[in-house]
Amino acid sequence: MSRFLTLIPYLAAQRILKTSAKPRYLIRTIQVTKSHGHICHEPVYSRLTVPNSAVSKRDGYVINASDTFNASDSDPVQLSVFDQVHTGSPIPEGFDAVVMHEDIREDVNGNITILKPARPGQNIQKAGSEIKTGEMIIPADHVISPEDIGAMIGYGITSVQVKKIVVGLIPTGDELKEPCTAPGPGEVIASNCEMLAASLVTIGIETFIYPIIPDDPKKIRDTVEEAVGECSFVIISGGSSTGCRDHTKDVLTAIGTILYHGVAMRPGKTTLAAIVQDIPVFGVPGTPAGALAVLRGLIIPWLSDIGYPVPIHHSIPVTLADSVPSELGTDDFVLMVVGKVGDEYKAMMVPREGGQISAVKSNAVLHIARNSEGIGKGKKSLVHMTRCSPPPDNIYLFYGMYDPILDVLDQYLRKLNKRIYVREASLESTLLSMQKNTVHGGIIIRPRNNGLNVLEHGYTNTHQKLCTITVADREYILAASVFPNYDSLKEFAFPKIPDHSFLYEIQEQFILNHQINPLLIERIEPECKTELEIVQQIIQEKIDFGPCSASLASEYDLFGPVIGSERIDLIVKQDDAQSEQINALQEILSSEEWRSESGHLQGYNLKRSGQICCLKEH
Template structure:
C-alpha cells in the first residue's frame, strides 16, 4: 500500500541530509582522449614533453644572424650574406638567432635583400614556450572541453583518469510507452529518463537507461536491485508520489532507509531519497517539469558534491514584468523569458506547473523564489539563471498576449532575420497592460469585431499612446453544437463557456440577449474552459450541448456551426519602439507577403 508523505523537508535541509548520507566517492576510470569531452579529470594532467621541444620558426622566411642585419633601411637595403631558407615550424639551424619573414624580403638574382634589421630571436618560438615537460596542463576537477583535446594530444596525453559516477535510470508506469510508439489514449511517451540521461551525461556521469517497468512492486524491486549492482546512483522515474499505483516508497523502504519523502519545492514536491546498501536511490516525479527541477536541484547537487561540477549557467539581474505570488515555505522555480525592452531587461513569467513542458521550452531562463518569500513584486530586481547563451538575450523579442499558431509562425519568419520571438501567454487585457507598462516589445491581442471592442479593451487603457497595429489573423466564431438548439427552451441544453473578456464570451452574451435568454438560467454558463479547442472537445464528447468556438474547429469535430461573428488578432507595437532594429524586423515580418502566404498554405493544409 502506498503511503502519503507527511512532512515536506525544506530544500536546504534535504540537500544537507543528502550530503551527510552520501560522502564523495573516489571512483575513477581511465578513458581514451577521444572519449574524454564532458568528463571531469580525477587527477592533474602534466605535459609529457616540452612544446616546442627546440627553437622553431614562427613564419616562412629566412633564418639569419641578427648581428649581420643592423643598418638595413628602406634607402639602404642590405643583402643577406649568411642565411638559411626555413618554413613555419622548422627547427632553427645552429648559429642563427632570428627569422625574417619572406614577405619582408625580395630576391635579386638569387640573393635575398632586407630593408629592416632583425632583432635577436625575432619570429622564433623558444623551446617550452607553450608548455614545458612536467608542467601542469589541466588541474584536477576540470571538465574537458572540445578545444582541450588538441592541446592535450599535443602534450603527449592520450589517456586520462576521470571521475566516475555510474547512474542507472529506471522508468516505471503502466501508462508509459517507449520513444517511437504512438501513444493510445491514456498512454504517455516515456521521456523523463531520456532527459535525465542527457542532463547527467553532460555533467560527466555515465548513464544507463533501463526498460520500462510496470507498476508492480515485485518488478520494480527486481529492476532496482539489478541497477544497484551496476551503478553508484539509481533514479526511479515516477512512482514517488502518493497515488494508489505509486510503489517507490514501499519498495525502497523495504530494501533500505528512506532519508526524505517530499521536499518543499515547486514543481517537484513528491521526490524520494533513500539509502539502499549505502547507495542513493532517488525517486523522481513523473511530471516532466517537476522532474527537471529535481534533476537540476537534487541530482545535480549530489553529482557536484561527488566532484562533477555543475554545468555552467549564465546569470542576469533583470526586472520582473509582473507580480508573482508564491506560498511561504516553498522554494519555487518559475520559467521566464528575458528580453531587453528600451534598454531595460525584463523577465516575463510563463505558466507554472509540473506538466507544462512547453513553458520550459519557450523560456530562456528561470527564477528562484526562496521559501521565505510570499512572492516578488512587479518591477523588482530578480536574478535569472539563463538556459541559453547570454548573447541570445540581445536578439530576443518578447510578445505578451494571446498565443496562437499565427504568432508562433511569425516567430519562424522572424528567425530568418536573426531574432527570436518569445510568446508569453496572457489575456488581451494582460497584453494591453504589459504594453502600457513597457515591459514587452509587442502585444498579441484578440478582439471581437464589434464597434466598441477597440475603444473599450485597448484605447481606454493606452490613452495618448501611438500604436502600430498589424492584423495577423481573422477567425469566424459561432455556436458549435451536436444538434439543433431550441432557443425557446434554454433550460433544455448545457453550455460550455470561455472567460469574461474573450471574443467567444462577447458573442455568446450578444446571442443570448438577441434571443431574449437570461444568462442566469442557462445551465453551464458559469462553467469556463480556457481554450476554443476545449470548447469543441467538450461539445464533441457530450460534456456540453453547445459552446462558442472557431468554425474550423467545429468542422473538424463534426459539429453543427451557427455563425455569430468574427474575431481579429492584432500585433500591437508602441511607435516609440519601432525604430529598434528587432522590433522593426518583427513588424516587417508580420506585414510581409511571405508571412501571409505561409499562413494561407498552412490553412490549406489543415483544410485538406
C-alpha cells in the same frame, strides 16, 4: 505506512545531501578527441617537446647575427651565408637569427643585403619554449575543453583517463508503457527517465535507463541492488509518494538508510533520498514536472556542492509580468517565459498545470523561497534560464487575443532564432501590462475598419499613445457545401445568429448588399453561437449557407464568397514602434518572405501585413 509526509525544508534537504551523499566516480580511458567536457582523472603530461627544435617564427632568411652587427642604412652588409626559411621551419645548424623579407634587399642574382643589425635569436622560437616533455598540460580534475583537446593532441597525447559519473535511471509504475506502444486508459508512455537522461547528458553525465519496473517491491529491490553495484548513483522515477502503490520508500528502508522523505518544494515534494551500499539513491515523482524540479533543485545542486563541475547556472534579473503566488513554507519552482522588453528582461508565468507541454513552452524557472507568499506583478526577481535558444533578447511577449496565425508567426520567427509568446488576456489587462512595460504589446482582433473605438477608449484610460501593426486580415465567407445557384433558390435557409455579433453583422450586410427578398429568408433554429455550430448545420444540410471564417471553412471543404474580414493587429506604444525590437518585428511582417511563408494559409489575407496605424486620442 503513513499516508502523509512530514516535509523537511528544501535547504535542509540540500544540506543533508551535501554532507551525507557522495557519488562513485567510474574511471575510464577514452580517446582525447572524445574527451570534451569530461573530468580528467590524473594530471596529463606532455609526451613531446614543442617546438622540438628551434624554429623560425617568420618566412625569411636564416643568417648569422654576428655577420650583421655593422650593418646600417648607409653601410648595408651583403650576406654570404644565409638560407631561406618558412614559418615553422627548423633553424639549420650554424645560424642564429631570422630576418624577414621586408628587412632586406634582394637582387636579381639572389644576393641579400641587410640594412640593420640582427639580434641573435631574432624571430626564432627556441626548442621547448611552448612545452617540454614531461611538463604538465592539465591537472587532475580539470574539465576538458576544446583548447585542452587541441593541446593534448598537439603534445602527443591520444587517450586520457577520465572520472565519469554514470547515473542509473529506473522507471517504475504499473501505468508505464514503452515508447511505440499504444497506452490504454490510465496508461502513459514512460518518458521521465529519457528526460532526466537528456538533462544529465548536458552536464557531462552518462546515464543508463533500466527496463520499466512495475509497482512490485521485490522487482524494484532487485533492480536497485543491481544499479547500485554498477552506477555512480541511482534515480528511481515514480513510486516516491505514500500511496499504496508507492514502494520506493519501503524498498530503500529495507536495503539502505533513508536520508529524507518529503521535501517542502513544489513541484517535487514527494521525493526521497537514501544511501544503499554507500551509493546515493534518489526517488523522484513520476510526474515530469516533479522529476525535473527535483533534478534541478536538489540533485544537480548537490553535484555542484560536492565539487562536480556543473556549468554555471545562467541566471538573469527580470521583472515579473504576472503575479506569482506561492505557498508559505514551500520552496516553489515556477516555469516562466523570459523575453526582453526594451532594456529589461520580463518574465511571464507558464500555466502551472499544463503537464509536459508547459515545460516545452518555458525557458526559465523562478525559485520562490519558503519564507515568501509569492512575488507580485512588476516586482524584480532572478530567474534561472533553462533554455538558451532563442535567447531571451529575441523573444517577444504579448498579451491579448489568440488566433492560429500567431503560431505561424512564431514558427516563422523561429527561423530567425526569435520567438513570440502570446498569453490570452483581456484588452484591459493587456493595456495595463503595456503601461507597466511588462510586455511588448497586445494582440487585438476586430472587424476590419471598425472596433478601434474600444482601443482608443482604453488608451485614453491608461494615457498611452498606441499604434497598431497589422498581422493579417482573417477572411469570412458565406460558406456552403455545394455552390448554390442563388437565382434558382426558392428560399434562403440562413442560420439564426445572436444579434449584433460579428457573424450576425456580416450575414445581414450580405443580405442587404444582395437585396434578397426578406420574405424568402428563413432563419433556422436552434441559434448558432459559434462558427463551428454554423459549419455543422451546413454539413447536416439544415441550412444552405452561413458565415464562417475561411480557414475553418477550408478544413470542412466548404467554400463561398468573402463577405467580411477581421483584422488581427499587434498593438504597441507609439514610443516603442521605432524601438529596435518592434521595428524588427514590423519589418518581418512587411517582408515578402513572411507573406510567401504564410501565404499557404487558407483564409488569411496578408496584403496589409506590417502596416502601421497610429491611433488618435479619443
